[in-house]
Amino acid sequence: NRYDGASFRVYRQDPQNPNSLPTSVVGVLLEDSKKRLWIGSGWGNTGVALYDRERDAFKRFEVKPGGANGNNVRAISEAPDETLEIEVRRANGVEDIVTVVPEAVTEKPASLACTP
Secondary structure, three states: OOOOOOOOOOOOHHHHHHOOOOOOOEEEEEEOEEEEEEEOOOOOOOOOEEEOOOOOEEOOOOOOOHHOOEEEEEEEEEEEOOOOEEEEEEOOOOEEEEEHHHHHHHHHOOOEOOOO
């Protein structure tokens, strides 16, 4: 949800809209040092989204540590070198930390540059 001082805007997942949230249940939020808002879902293996303030829309990304499905996001933090560290839980319960280069994500949304 967003409050602009006069009214609330409620954001929800819309399966027909690829620019909506990946899920209506948000698990974690991070505003990085460049004022980008990252949203992680700990529900339904839906991954990470980046909020585009100019378009008032979201870009969705899967997080696959080592090629395995690991979109159950538990935490997002920013390292001193401005990379993101995303903690994910795989379907088998194993937890991984994936390092993401934000510029690679924002410049090429289909390409998530990450290393397990």
